[in-house]
Amino acid sequence: MTDAIPLFPLGAVLFPGVVLPLHIFEPRYRALVAHLLRRPDEDDREFGVVAIRRGTETGDHDDTSLYDIGCSAQLRQVTSHPDGRYDVVAVGRRRFTVLDVDTESAPYLQASVDWLPDQADPGDLRRAEALVxxxxxxxxxYLRELAEVAGPDALSPEAAQDQLPDDPAVLSHLVAASASLTVADRQKLLAEPDAAHRLRGELGLLRRETSLVAALSAVPAALTDFQVPAGVN
Known part of the structure; x- marks a missing residue:
């Protein structure tokens, strides 16, 4: 199914179910939020988030290269400021492939997208469950290794482990969003066809990152940055 959605380029990769707070100050993205707020149905306030391959979030569209796979985000909370800025909270919803980008019809980018299914084959679900x-x-x-080198202010591994889901899709999105990975690593995980492939890729990445933390005795990101995603929509 092909749809047209507003597009928000970001220097990060969004996954389904993950909370995305944004401070909106650029005029083009203020216009995007205003456009979504005019929609009477709150469930329809959805926009696409695509990671930037080359360029910056505030750069010219013509100088920005985007990845082909993104994730939609649904507005959940919006705080308007008198000067026109917005603070918004969105939640990742569903993956898509970018078919075409429209740079002319609005101040912000718009894209024709195809929505990507996840776990369409029952066999994929069984393989994913076996990997959990x-x-x-x-x-x-990985969390224990981080906690050992993070010091007394770190989130305890026991607290983090209490929050881990056992649903294959939710777990695959949590690990991809929480582990200290590059944009390229995360983008590759987002593009995987299903949770089984994503979990298999994460096994290798977690082993790599755990070894790096142990070898360097350094924490690449604060453990308090790890967040459990909201429920998958």
Whole structure:
């Protein structure tokens, strides 16, 4: 199914179910939020988030290269400021492929997208479920290694482990969004066809990152930055 949606280029990768806070100050993105707020149906206040391959969030559209796979975000909270800025909270909803980008019809980008299914094959779900214990164990080792070098202000691994889901899709999105990975790593995970492929890729990445933390005795990101995504929509 092909739809047209507003597009928000971002220097990060969004995953389904993950909370996305944004401070909107650029005129073109103020216009995007205003456009969404005019929609009477709150469920229809959805825009696309695509990671930037080359360029910056505030740069010219013509000088910006975007990845082909993105994730939509649904507005959940909007705070308007007198000077026209917005503070918004959105939640990742569903993945898509960008088919075409329209740079002319509005101040912000718009895109024709195809929505991507996840776990369409029952066999994929069985494979994903079989991978969950291994990924949970690898992620817990990763969190323990981080906690050992983070110091007394770090989130305890026990607290983090209490929040881990066992649903394959939710777990795959949580690990991808929470582990200290590059944009390219995260983008590759977002583009995987289903949770089974995503979890399999995360096993290798978690082992790599755990070894790096152990070897360098350094934490790449504060453990308090790890957040459990909101429920998948």
């Amino acid at each position: 214990p291994s990924v949970l164990a690898a992620f817990r080792r």
